[in-house]
Amino acid sequence: MLTGKQSWVFESKPIIRATGTIGGPFEAKGRLAEEFDLLHDNLWMGESSYEKAQTVLIEQACEQAIQKSGLNKEQIQFMLSGDLVNQLTPSTFAGRSLKIPYIGLFGACSTSMEGLAMAAYLVDSKGANHVVTVASSHNAATEKQFRYPTEYGGQKPPTSQWTVTAAGAAVVSTEGKGPRVTSATIGKIVDMGLSDPFNMGGAMAPAAVDTLEAHFNDTQTSPADYDLIVSGDLGEIGLAIAKDLCQQKGIQLKENQFKDCGLMIYREGQPVLAGASGPGCSAVVTYGHLLNRLKARDLNKILVIATGALLSPLSFQQKESIPCIAHAVSIEAAEVSL
Amino acid sequence: MLTGKQSWVFESKPIIRATGTIGGPFEAKGRLAEEFDLLHDNLWMGESSYEKAQTVLIEQACEQAIQKSGLNKEQIQFMLSGDLVNQLTPSTFAGRSLKIPYIGLFGACSTSMEGLAMAAYLVDSKGANHVVTVASSHNAATEKQFRYPTEYGGQKPPTSQWTVTAAGAAVVSTEGKGPRVTSATIGKIVDMGLSDPFNMGGAMAPAAVDTLEAHFNDTQTSPADYDLIVSGDLGEIGLAIAKDLCQQKGIQLKENQFKDCGLMIYREGQPVLAGASGPGCSAVVTYGHLLNRLKARDLNKILVIATGALLSPLSFQQKESIPCIAHAVSIEAAEVSL
Known part of the structure; x- marks a missing residue:
């Protein structure tokens, strides 16, 4: 609804x-x-x-x-x-x-x-x-x-x-046992004029924060309602920018409350530069690791904001900047085992 | 529902x-x-x-x-x-x-x-x-x-x-004035092994008929419930194959009941070979011409089955056949002007 x-x-x-x-x-x-x-x-x-x-x-x-x-x-x-x-x-x-x-x-x-x-x-x-x-x-x-x-x-x-x-x-x-999806926010396309396809985290950060803000406004929630907020694949640079933008917009995050799937999947020392990306990244981190933590009640309620850089090789060649988007979904641990 | x-x-x-x-x-x-x-x-x-x-x-x-x-x-x-x-x-x-x-x-x-x-x-x-x-x-x-x-x-x-x-x-x-959308059927991907990207109508015809059959079964309707059934862009060859397949499957169509957007948009003599195609084709024929006919009560109820050939230049180069899909939506003239 x-x-x-x-x-x-x-x-x-x-x-x-x-x-x-x-x-x-x-x-x-x-x-x-x-x-x-x-x-x-x-x-x-x-x-x-x-x-x-x-x-x-x-x-x-x-x-x-x-x-x-x-x-x-x-x-x-x-x-x-x-x-x-x-x-x-x-x-x-x-x-x-x-x-x-x-x-x-x-x-x-x-x-x-x-x-x-x-x-x-x-x-x-x-x-x-x-x-x-x-x-x-x-x-x-x-x-x-x-x-x-x-x-x-x-x-x-x-x-x-x-x-x-x-x-x-x-x-x-509709039935079964497992964590439950409680709400979702569909993002707008946000483009702050960045055009470097080797810095997509930076380009996507404003879209993530735009959706985060819309989510809290629409659902009348705040970061305090979530044990963990996880972006899709902002990587190191994008996550830092997103945290700064949150602060500027008065979205108050606790320490270690905002993490990124792109920084969770690999070990330190793997040569992944600013972190991981790709639609598969937030999918496996959410459906594997994060759901396991919800099932173990290590977490009770999370918000996953998957970010997307909607560029194409063609839009890059045509010297366009990178339009970005983010969609957020909240998931909570099952209240009762059915 | x-x-x-x-x-x-x-x-x-x-x-x-x-x-x-x-x-x-x-x-x-x-x-x-x-x-x-x-x-x-x-x-x-x-x-x-x-x-x-x-x-x-x-x-x-x-x-x-x-x-x-x-x-x-x-x-x-x-x-x-x-x-x-x-x-x-x-x-x-x-x-x-x-x-x-x-x-x-x-x-x-x-x-x-x-x-x-x-x-x-x-x-x-x-x-x-x-x-x-x-x-x-x-x-x-x-x-x-x-x-x-x-x-x-x-x-x-x-x-x-x-x-x-x-x-x-x-x-x-939810409100306003205009024709109304009454049902929809989401198609499966159907691939009969055709691999010629210059005959996509032929490749798509089985997907169109698969969705047509599913639509009639699911909604307990038959061709008699529609004044017109319009495929997206099968073109001349695809439409002929689709009509044959309908006959084989016992879907009884009246004469001139099954048409194709790809054969409606251009004039005879325009050099379009087997007809028109592209996502824009069924979109403008439906939202322009067909809705005008519904508004004029020249038609009362139609079923539009937009067909898609889900190939890519890459899948063609890799010698794959063409996976196809079709989605159907029924639209009727407004009962009352609100």
Whole structure:
């Protein structure tokens, strides 16, 4: 149900009944390795192209989530999927093999929460009993498309981020057991004129704070209502800017209350420059690590703000700045085990 | 509300309160020229690239629709937009200037009805009072990205289709005056193994009929419930195949009951080979011509099935076949003028 200008409150609190998190070899060396369902030991996943490998990631994430949910594929009404590849090629081919009625979404790295918001919305408003939502990225497929093939060995500045190779899926249901989705805020596109594709965290920070502010206004909440606020993939530079902007806007955060998925997934010492990024990043950190903490009651209520840089190689070539967006979803630990 | 396996019935019958339809010079010579709000006399629309020209089409379509709705931009809760360009570049940049909370969709040429289905769903379930949904394409931007720059003068076989230069937008509302959206069916991805990007109508026909069958089963309706069934852009070849498939599946159509937007927009003699295509095609034919016929009570109830070929240049290069999808939305003439 619409709340305020651009938010929904989910009265039935749809349940994240099960998740599937699949990663690649670099993620296998990361800090959250033990919280993945499955980790591949190379980037090809037995396929002949990186894009086909990404399709495998999506299929496996959905299959894991559906299997763990105790449902069968035919009981899932809709699949919501998005990724960074042109025309959502990996999502499309995964949708073809999964044969679930399909809604394609594009929000760059914000796709994880765009999908979770829509999935929870559909379940809350009786448009579906069970929805699977999935977001993914593949490091080499992304580098090849947006920058240079990794084989070129191009150098990057320290402000750039490392695209995660991973897919994270969630089955959102009217019934079952698991953490619950309580509200969502759909962001506006914000563009502060930054045009450096090697500093996307900096470009995305204002969009994250714009959505954060809209969320608190719309739902009449404040940071005090959340144990943790987690951005999608602002990285070190973007997170610092976002914290500054929060302070300027009077959004009062406690120490260590605002973290970033892009700074959680890898270990110190992994060469990821300013942090991780990609739609798969916030998807696996949320559906793996953060939900585990909610299930363990280490956290009771969190707000995930997935940020997306909606640039394209073409908009960069045409000397445009980077339009950014962020969508926020609040998740709480289940009150009762049903 | 979920009906059957993959459909929604909209009990409140959301109202298409106003629309905006913008076209290019080729559309200005077409059969439906008089039903556009605005026609440009060249493909550049005053911009320095075709993609930026497409952004102008989207902005103008939304602005027209919002202005005609009597609402102001701040009253519109969400903008749903999609197009064919990589990373939805034109949609993103239009979303940036319109500043309406933004949900990016990708369904290739099915985006028009993916957007209308979601917009009507949000309005029906009280997730929004007013939503603007828009789909667009630009002939030269599409040719450049998917095939060859038009300046090369490449030859095409007679099975190929002509991408429409147009954007169609609709403001869908809880109140107002206008035709009403009564149900929608979200399609599965269907791939019959066709791999010729110059015969997309043929590839898409099975997806259209799959969704048609699902729609009739889910909503317990039959072709007899509709005055007209209109596919998105199957073109001559695809429409003939779809009619054959309907017959095989026992879907009984009256003569002239099943038409195609891709065969309605241009005049005989315009060199469009097997017909028109592109997300803008079904958007402007529906929001212009078809809604005019509903308003005139020349038609009372229609079903629009927008079809999409979810291929990418990359999937073609990797020798994949073409995954296709179709989403159906039923629209009826307003019962009462409110």
